[in-house]
Amino acid sequence: MKKVLLSGCHGQMGHVLQRLIADKPTFEIVAGIDRTAKKNDDFPVYTTIDDVKEEVDVVIDFSHYSSVPTLINGCVAKEWPLVVATTGLTTETKAMLSVASHVIPVFYSANMSLGINVLIKALQAAAPALESDFNIEIIEKHHNQKKDAPSGTALLLADSINQTLTTPKEYLFGRAGNDLENDFNQMGIHAVRGGSIPGEHTVIFAGADEILEFKHTALSRDIFANGAMKAAEFLINQKAGLYSMQDLLA
Known part of the structure; x- marks a missing residue:
């Protein structure tokens, strides 16, 4: 079973991913990152990646564009593969993804469908x-x-x-x-x-x-979550590099 860290776990897409991953026997959410924690969370939730103590196989990010640079740096430091599905990224953040891909596998698409x-x-x-x-x-x-x-x-x-x-x-x-x-x-x-x-x-x-x-x-947000999960499955088996949906569909 692959251990997932879910960034943006309390957002709309975070809730969709939680629901779909619960029905996927090959995935398990071991921790989440969000600006706030809730008492009824089914897994530990942290406000920053630096505090995550769990063992992680892949990170899936559906957060806010302003949070992505910190997440990238944390994934590089911990050598965790990173799937970024957050939209609205700045040019500087996209450049960070390219740099990070020299160290870890990075999957980025402006649309996961x-x-x-x-x-x-x-x-x-x-x-x-x-x-x-x-x-x-x-x-x-x-x-x-x-x-x-x-x-x-x-x-x-x-x-x-x-x-x-x-x-x-x-x-x-x-x-x-x-x-x-x-x-x-x-x-x-x-x-x-x-x-x-x-x-x-x-x-x-x-x-x-x-x-x-x-x-x-x-017709629903499920299509983006399903695409992100397929991206995560693909990325876990890749070496360091920058990947997109075109690589997944090739």
Whole structure:
């Protein structure tokens, strides 16, 4: 049985992971990290990784982006494999993940959904063929409690498309005004926030007289937890390095 340290254990995704891991005989949560501890926790909860005393095989992180740098340093010091599923990471934190990967196995994805990452493969196959004649727009929808916009997934999709284009497009976040050029070299990225939408992403390729749409809808948060668990299973057997969902799906 693999021993898991769950970072962000009291958050929404932390609770989802606790529920799913309870039904997975190959995993056991031995400790958690969160800003606050609760008396009814089923495992020890610490406010910092430095205080964790348990033996750990892998760390799964669904916390707040501001907490990730400390977690990275702690995992390097303890030589624990780290799965980072937290979104909104700064450029500096992403650089820390790259540095840490020289010492420990690190798995990072802006979206842990297997479906989203299969979608990326499809977009990268389609985009080069459509680049010369189609505008590309991305619309993302999330619940009204989501703090960051655009979503990390929308940026992940945009970056993945741009990687395949002869001339990468400039990102336009939203669109407003009375005299817009709607430059062909721009990729519009638009955010919708409302209700309890878990997550919906649509990529539109719009050409003359034809439109092609790729869409992914998350019906629950379980898909992200399941992806993180698959990432943890994969990472435990890897040597030091930086891994992503594309490595898992290869």
